[in-house]
Each structure stands twice: as C-alpha cells, then as structure tokens.
Amino acid sequence: xxxxLNDPASFVGESVHxxxxxxxxxxxxxxxxLFVKRSDSPVSGRxxxxxxxxxxHEPLHAGFVGAGMLDAAVPGPVFTSPSPDxxxxxxxxxxxxxxxxxxxxxxxxxxxxxxxxxxxxxxVEITTVVVQDDVAVQDSLYTAGRRGVAGTILxxxxxxxSAARGDDLATxxxxxxxxxxxxxxxxxxxxxxVSPTTGxxxxxxxxxxxxIGIGIHGExxxxxxxxxxxxxxxxxxxxxILEDIKxxxxxxxxxxxxxxxxxxxxxxYLIYGQARKRLEAAGAEVARSLVGSYVTSxxxxxxxxxxxxxxxxxxxxxxxxxxxxxWTQA
Amino acid sequence: xxxxLNDPASFVGESVHxxxxxxxxxxxxxxxxLFVKRSDSPVSGRxxxxxxxxxxHEPLHAGFVGAGMLDAAVPGPVFTSPSPDxxxxxxxxxxxxxxxxxxxxxxxxxxxxxxxxxxxxxxVEITTVVVQDDVAVQDSLYTAGRRGVAGTILxxxxxxxSAARGDDLATxxxxxxxxxxxxxxxxxxxxxxVSPTTGxxxxxxxxxxxxIGIGIHGExxxxxxxxxxxxxxxxxxxxxILEDIKxxxxxxxxxxxxxxxxxxxxxxYLIYGQARKRLEAAGAEVARSLVGSYVTSxxxxxxxxxxxxxxxxxxxxxxxxxxxxxWTQA
Numbered sequence: 001x002x003x004x005l006n007d008p009a010s011f012v013g014e015s016v017h018x019x020x021x022x023x024x025x026x027x028x029x030x031x032x033x034l035f036v037k038r039s040d041s042p043v044s045g046r047x048x049x050x051x052x053x054x055x056x057h058e059p060l061h062a063g064f065v066g067a068g069m070l071d072a073a074v075p076g077p078v079f080t081s082p083s084p085d086x087x088x089x090x091x092x093x094x095x096x097x098x099x100x101x102x103x104x105x106x107x108x109x110x111x112x113x114x115x116x117x118x119x120x121x122x123x124v125e126i127t128t129v130v131v132q133d134d135v136a137v138q139d140s141l142y143t144a145g146r147r148g149v150a151g152t153i154l155x156x157x158x159x160x161x162s163a164a165r166g167d168d169l170a171t172x173x174x175x176x177x178x179x180x181x182x183x184x185x186x187x188x189x190x191x192x193x194v195s196p197t198t199g200x201x202x203x204x205x206x207x208x209x210x211x212i213g214i215g216i217h218g219e220x221x222x223x224x225x226x227x228x229x230x231x232x233x234x235x236x237x238x239x240x241i242l243e244d245i246k247x248x249x250x251x252x253x254x255x256x257x258x259x260x261x262x263x264x265x266x267x268x269y270l271i272y273g274q275a276r277k278r279l280e281a282a283g284a285e286v287a288r289s290l291v292g293s294y295v296t297s298x299x300x301x302x303x304x305x306x307x308x309x310x311x312x313x314x315x316x317x318x319x320x321x322x323x324x325x326x327w328t329q330a
Numbered sequence: 331x332x333x334x335l336n337d338p339a340s341f342v343g344e345s346v347h348x349x350x351x352x353x354x355x356x357x358x359x360x361x362x363x364l365f366v367k368r369s370d371s372p373v374s375g376r377x378x379x380x381x382x383x384x385x386x387h388e389p390l391h392a393g394f395v396g397a398g399m400l401d402a403a404v405p406g407p408v409f410t411s412p413s414p415d416x417x418x419x420x421x422x423x424x425x426x427x428x429x430x431x432x433x434x435x436x437x438x439x440x441x442x443x444x445x446x447x448x449x450x451x452x453x454v455e456i457t458t459v460v461v462q463d464d465v466a467v468q469d470s471l472y473t474a475g476r477r478g479v480a481g482t483i484l485x486x487x488x489x490x491x492s493a494a495r496g497d498d499l500a501t502x503x504x505x506x507x508x509x510x511x512x513x514x515x516x517x518x519x520x521x522x523x524v525s526p527t528t529g530x531x532x533x534x535x536x537x538x539x540x541x542i543g544i545g546i547h548g549e550x551x552x553x554x555x556x557x558x559x560x561x562x563x564x565x566x567x568x569x570x571i572l573e574d575i576k577x578x579x580x581x582x583x584x585x586x587x588x589x590x591x592x593x594x595x596x597x598x599y600l601i602y603g604q605a606r607k608r609l610e611a612a613g614a615e616v617a618r619s620l621v622g623s624y625v626t627s628x629x630x631x632x633x634x635x636x637x638x639x640x641x642x643x644x645x646x647x648x649x650x651x652x653x654x655x656x657w658t659q660a
Contacts, residue, residue, distance in 0.1 A: 002520040002521060002537075002538075002540070002557055002631065003520070003560075003597060004520075004560035004563060004564075004593065004597035004598075004600050004601055004633065005559065005560055005597070005600070006559045006560050006561055006600065011596070011600075012596075014599075014600055014603060015596045015597070015599040015600055015603075016599075017603065018599040018600060018602045018603030018606070019599045019621075021602070021603065021606060021619075022599065022602050022606075022619040022621050023619070055596065056594075056596070058594060058595040058596045059595055063595070190332040190333070190334075191332060196596075196597075207332075208332075210332070227332055229335065229336045230333075230334035230335055230336050231336055233334060234334075261592070261594055262591070262592035262629055262631075263334065263629070264386075264388060264591055264626060264628055264629055265388040265389055265393070265626075266341070266342075266345045266385065266386070266388045266526075266628075267333060267334035267335070267345070267526075268334075269344075269345040269346075269348040269349045269352065270334050270335070270336065270341075270344055270345055270348060271334055272348045272351070272352050273344060273345075273347065273348030273351065276348070276351060276352075289351075289352040289353070291349075291352050293623075296594060296595075298594055298596075299592055299593070299594050299631070301332065301592075301629070303334065321660070323660065328658045328659060328660070329658060330651070330653065330658070330660040
C-alpha cells in the first residue's frame with residue numbers, strides 16, 4: 001500500500017483537523033468527540049441540518065458544511081459509522097432551539113447510531129430523513145433496503161437552502177424528504193479502493209472486469225461484466241435509473257456525475273456526455289449539472305450517475321447560494 | 331488499462347465538448363480548431379487572459395475559464411502541446427482590442443507554439459508570461475529551465491482578477507509576472523499514470539518507491555526514495571521550496587496542496603497539515619489555502635505543494651471573485 005499516511009490509528013483525526021485549519025473561515029473542528037461545525041452555527045431561529053457517516057467518502061460530509069448547506073458533519077472511522085456520542089454532541093452544538101434535521105445515508109450502523117443520538121438528545125427537536133438513492137440492489141452488505149450514495153449531497157443542498165431561507169423544521173424536513181424521494185443513483189467500479197487503516201483492497205476485480213452497481217464501500221453490485229466502452233458502461237448506469245424514476249417529457253433534472261476517487265475529470269465528462277444524451281432522449285431537460293468527485297470511496301476507480309427530478313421549488317433551492325469547502329455558488 | 335474511454339483518437343474532443351455542455355452557463359466550445367472560451371468574452375476594453383497546454387491535467391486549464399480568471403483555454407492532445415492554430419484562433423476570439431496575455435507553462439512545445447501563435451496574430455497586442463514554478467529540477471524531459479506546474483493556477487487567478495478590474499495589458503502582465511516570480515512548487519508520485527491514448531504507464535515505480543520531484547507528465551524528479559510517512563514525504567517537498575523562496579518572518583503566503591489525480595482529499599489534508607506547520611515554523615503566515623486536485627497528471631497517485639508569497643495587491647487579487655467550473659468564490 002502506498003499512501004500519504006502517518007499512523008492508521010490517527011488518520012481520520014489528523015485529516016479532519018487539517019481540514020479545519022485549511023477552512024477556518026467556514027468551519028471549526030471539535031476534537032472530543034470529533035465533529036465539524038459551521039463556525040457561525042447556531043443562529044437563533046434557524047433550523048440546523050446535520051449529516052455524517054464513515055470517513056473515506058471525502059469531500060462528503062465535512063466538505064459540505066457551511067452557509068446554505070450543513071451546520072455540522074460527523075465523520076466516523078474509515079467506512080465505519082460514527083458512534084452516537086459525537087452525533088449527539090454535534091446536534092446540541094448547532095441547535096438554536098429551532099430544531100435539527102438529521103440526514104442519514106441508509107446503512108444499518110448509521111441509521112441505528114443517529115437514532116440512538118436522537119434519543120440521547122430528546123430535549124432537542126429532531127427529525128430524520130434517510131437517503132436511499134442507489135437503485136443497484138435492494139439489500140446489501142451493510143444495508144436493509146437501498147443504499148444512500150451520491151444523491152445525498154443533493155438532499156443536503158436542498159435542506160440547507162430551505163433552512164437558510166428561514167423555513168421551520170417541518171418544512172425543511174419535508175423538502176429534504178421530497179428531494180430524497182426524487183433522486184436516484186447507480187455506480188460502477190473499475191478498480192477497488194485500498195483502506196488506509198487496513199492496507200487491504202476492499203475486493204478483487206479482474207484486469208478486464210467491471211463491477212456494475214457497486215456501493216461506496218465496495219459492496220457488491222448487480223453483476224460483473226467485461227470492460228466496455230465508456231458509452232456502454234454509462235448506459236448500464238442510466239438504464240436502471242430511467243426504469244426506476246419514470247421521467248415524463250419536459251421533466252427538469254439535475255444530472256450529477258460523481259467520481260469515486262481515482263477517476264480523472266476528463267473521464268467523468270465522457271460519462272456526463274452520454275448520460276445527458278440518454279436523459280434528453282427520454283424527454284428530460286438537464287437543467288443543472290455537477291461533474292466531479294463529491295462522494296468518493298477512498299481511491300476507488302469508478303463513477304456514479306445521479307438524477308434528481310426537479311420541481312420549481314427544488315430548482316430554486318438547488319440554485320440558492322452555498323459556501324462550503326467543496327461546493328460554492330453565489 | 332481500465333478507463334472510461336470510447337475511442338482514444340476522440341477522447342479529448344469528446345471530453346471537452348461534454349465539459350462545454352455541463353458548463354454552458356460559463357463557457358462555449360469551439361470545435362475547429364478546439365478551444366474553450368468564456369461565453370461573454372470579448373468584453374470591450376477588457377484585457378483577455380489565455381492559457382493552454384496538453385490535456386490530462388484537468389481541471390487545468392478549461393476548468394478555470396470564466397469570470398475573474400481565463401477568457402479561453404486551448405487543450406492539446408494528452409500530454410502534448412496544442413498547435414499554434416487553435417492558440418491563434420482563441421487569441422483572436424477573445425481579443426477586444428485591449429490585448430491578450432498568454433500564460434504558458436514552461437515546456438518547450440508550449441513555449442514554441444504560443445510564440446508561433448503570437449506571430450500569426452501579430453495584429454493583436456500579445457504579451458506572454460512563462461510559468462516555471464517547479465523547484466525540483468533545472469532542465470527536464472520536455473523543458474529548458476524549470477517546469478511550470480500547479481502554481482500556474484495562481485498566476486491565472488491573479489492575472490484574471492487584474493483584467494477583471496480593468497487594468498491595461500502592461501499591468502495585467504506585470505502582475506502575472508510578479509505572481510509567477512513569487513510562486514514555487516514541488517511534487518512527488520506514489521504511482522504512475524496511465525494514458526488513455528497509449529494505454530501505457532508513463533513510468534515504472536517499485537512497490538515501495540516514491541519519485542520525489544516528479545513532473546506533471548511523469549518526467550523524472552530528483553531521486554527515488556523508499557516510502558515514508560506522510561509528514562516525512564511532505565518535508566521532502568517543503569524543504570526545497572523553503573530553500574528557494576527565502577521567506578521572511580511575517581510573510582503571508584497562499585498554500586496550495588494539489589492532488590495529482592488519484593490521491594483522496596483525506597490524504598491531501600495530511601500533507602496540508604504538515605506543510606502548514608513547516609511554513610509557520612519558518613515564520614510565514616498561511617493567509618489563504620487551497621486543497622484539492624487542480625493540476626493533475628491523469629490518474630497519477632501523488633501530490634504537490636505550492637507556495638505563493640503574497641503582497642497586499644496579490645492578496646487582494648487572489649481574494650477577488652471568480653466563477654469557473656473548478657474554482658468559484660463570491
């Protein structure tokens with residue numbers, strides 16, 4: 001294993017603290033327990049939005065803490081849910097009295113630990129939206145039901161924009177749920193990631209094999225196929241999304257092409273080109289686009305396609321200003 | 331080789347055209363010859379800033395076309411300079427009559443082809459700044475003198491901000507040159523990139539080897555060493571920069587930690603933490619920070635450290651608004 005690494009045991013803490021130094025204009029880091037908080041939270045009367053989960057998916061989630069998006073992010077160990085303690089502490093740290101929305105990717109550990117944290121902080125008004133955008137498989141290695149993957153950042157964006165304009169907790173929650181209900185993703189791996197804590201590949205893939213429907217922890221997908229052209233691989237991601245989301249002619253969508261870590265932008269744009277063509281052929285209008293490595297799986301080579309079906313309100317919230325380490329728009 | 335790839339011969343064109351579709355709010359793509367232009371350029375009276383070079387370094391340069399930065403970017407084939415024709419065409423397309431600054435990374439082919447383009451467009455007022463920020467080696471595989479690497483985006487940012495506030499060509503050029511004179515970089519590779527056009531690794535590195543002083547095309551660096559801790563590797567990058575740039579106590583700097591393609595953000599932040607510690611120990615103040623994959627070498631695993639010594643004017647220009655695909659600040 002060749003990585004930038006000092007000590008596997010301190011990897012996450014070192015990285016998160018350095019993140020805090022690099023972005024001290026936006027965030028502050030709490031050490032014990034570990035969470036990243038927007039410097040100016042809580043704001044009196046404003047609903048707070050929190051997410052979190054295992055590390056190794058950077059910039060998710062800490063990269064999305066800031067004005068117009070998350071109030072706090074709780075990073076667990078690599079590929080491992082954060083325990084209830086830091087989630088509870090982060091919840092309390094950002095609550096202004098207006099309540100806190102927990103956005104949780106659908107993994108058994110995450111769901112359980114956010115639930116426990118909400119019980120521990122039962123004097124805070126807490127709601128939860130569980131994101132399960134991955135159409136690849138029904139149940140999986142760490143999940144009952146569908147997994148939460150790259151679509152999570154779109155739910156976080158919508159919820160953060162709703163909170164920023166002063167919506168109450170019920171409204172922020174309903175809009176996050178609406179975004180979650182309208183987002184679908186599917187990914188594939190060309191190569192397996194290596195964990196800095198174990199030094200091991202998550203799984204083995206043959207020199208000419210592709211795992212279609214991969215999870216962001218290297219969980220098995222639908223099938224393995226032989227390497228094909230970028231357009232053919234993209235179709236394997238778009239087809240199941242189109243089957244599931246049932247777009248009507250004229251529907252506006254956000255198209256997010258997400259790199260899994262080691263895939264260059266130049267390749268992501270190839271995927272974007274074909275995915276866009278397919279969505280347009282299905283009658284949809286690609287109203288907004290994001291192309292980049294937003295929800296990664298360490299240094300996995302691969303990519304995912306995410307489609308969010310928009311209505312006017314979701315589009316306005318998507319377009320609202322945001323200022324975080326990983327996503328800024330005026 | 332496992333990549334998202336349709337046809338090696340059309341890889342760059344496909345990718346650049348899809349980039350244009352994804353960012354049609356900012357740029358437009360000219361097909362024959364190939365260049366990316368800011369949609370609203372030229373603007374009467376405003377100096378235009380252009381850069382370009384071989385592809386494979388994305389988001390450099392097209393990702394930095396937009397308000398406050400580049401007016402156009404000219405992508406060549408992978409790791410190969412663009413020919414004079416597209417450079418000339420891009421120059422003419424963005425010139426408002428106020429003149430055009432060419433920002434050129436110091437590679438023999440780039441320097442020659444930008445020079446020829448400037449001769450072909452001799453009715454346009456053109457100035458040139460050659461960026462040579464890489465302290466690793468004096469001459470190299472494709473370079474006489476020092477190579478131009480990640481510091482280039484800081485020169486592009488300063489020049490674009492100067493042009494945006496209405497400075498004339500001599501002033502924009504002088505500020506770009508001042509940024510170029512004050513920026514130093516050094517990089518290392520943990521693993522070699524694979525080219526989509528040749529399917530080959532650029533070079534071979536042993537399982538426990540690191541190439542210190544690597545170029546962004548995999549050109550040889552200073553030496554190969556055995557894998558060490560992240561802090562030790564970071565010191566190998568910071569030491570030569572500090573020897574060269576001669577910081578005084580109280581100097582303000584921009585610290586850019588740049589990923590070469592396949593290195594996760596979480597690892598880049600480890601490098602950032604140690605590089606910052608070293609700069610502070612040298613008496614400098616890290617006034618601004620950038621951490622991410624800005625100037626890549628396809629899917630190379632590795633990173634570089636860049637330090638730009640600031641004065642008040644360079645800091646103000648660094649802080650000016652920018653809106654491009656890869657860098658946005660309000």
